[in-house]
Amino acid sequence: MIEMEGHINFEDLELEFGYSCMPDRLHYYNKEENAFRMEVRKWCKDNIEPVADKIDKERNQDLAVETLKSMKPYLNIIIPEEAGGLGKGILYRTIFGEELSAFNYAIATIFGASSCLFAGPVIEYGTPEQKTKYLSGIADGTKIGAIGITEPTGGSDAIGGMNLRAKKQGDHYVLNGEKCFITNGSCADYICLYAVTNDQVKRHKGITAFIFETDTSGFEVVKDYKHMGRRGQPNSLLRFNNCKVPVENVLYKENEGVEVLMFGLDGERTFTASQYIGLARSAFEIAYRYAQRRQQFGKPIYSFEGISFKISEMFMEIELNRIATAQIARMLDEGHYCRALVAALKTRNADAAVKISQEAIQVVGGLGYSEEYPLERYYRDAKIGQIAAGATEIMKYLISREMIRMWGK
Ligand SMILES: Cc1cc2nc3c(=O)[nH]c(=O)nc-3n(C[C@H](O)[C@H](O)[C@H](O)COP(=O)(O)OP(=O)(O)OC[C@H]3O[C@@H](n4cnc5c(N)ncnc54)[C@H](O)[C@@H]3O)c2cc1C
Incomplete structure (x- = not known):
């Protein structure tokens, strides 16, 4: 740590890692939702904040996974009550995603891949037997889930480029191929896995979802990638060599996996949208506090329009994006079809997190660029939002296609 007169140490900002500068009772959440939010925030401050930096600096996957397992009180938020969960739905998931990501985005992503992206499609499409067998372990932290879509041949064109083959042989399928960039790939017990079951038809009609x-x-876990951000979150290249999967592990129906996949992506994009708010909020809070304490030209830099306008813009993005996130999450909980809105939300919130984490570094200046402050971590972490779960370009393409679907040409 730099001990120099005039410099402001990160610890001296006395951050709350929440909106200490904002009312905690946000009007777009009801009393129960707000109470949950404040409870989670406190839990994260006590349990995630002490390990957040260590996980990033050491790329410490073991500590990240151990921390996930310690989140027992919250791993069951969306799991149905009959499988040992709270059955709370998407809005609660977004509240949790925001709070957790304000402290450590990597851990929030491990949670998301397991408790939302794996569990979400099983909750929606699983048979009663599948729900009982696979969700209770996710709910109590003894098992970890993942979602396997992307392949070396199929990134943005995940469906058209899918090549993992599942050949039916009697009472099981035999899987051969690879999946890449799979979050939790090397620590997962279960993967919601997509494979080609009919290559004589267009891919949309020939893919099946499996619980693997x-x-x-x-x-085989071939390797874990070393990414610029979200360090500590396992992300893996996986290989399937003649893997036998019983027919009862088909999720939903044979060759109708694309429906499951698209449903899962809507859930993933809504959850990640909430994560970007958490990340942006932490960067914002540092910039806000720092600008009021840092003196230059005989005044706090907050008093200069060049700085205060940056902070006002951060406020605008975060607050309005959070209102939109809460509203869209409620609409999804009510069963509305919101594909274009979800894509728009994911794109906006991701862009905002990149911009805000970058501008926060600018506000803090040289210290912001150093490892004395976690802003460089937030900036590295934020970038993935414009790539994973559908890159920004692909989200815009999806929105343009959905507009035509809704309104015609
Ligand atoms: C950290 C991380 C975690 C991930 N987690 C998972 C996971 O858990 N499960 C999973 O299945 N996948 C996961 N992914 C994969 C992720 O969803 C893909 O990386 C993403 O969909 C982009 O695919 P790609 O990397 O192959 O890029 P490409 O598809 O090769 O795209 C490269 C660039 O070209 C652009 N592009 C492509 N096609 C077009 C077009 N038609 N028009 C305009 N621009 C285009 C893209 O927008 C992008 O900017 C993860 C990736 C990362 C990096």
């Missing part, structure tokens, strides 16, 4: 158990013979 990673202790299956022939499953």
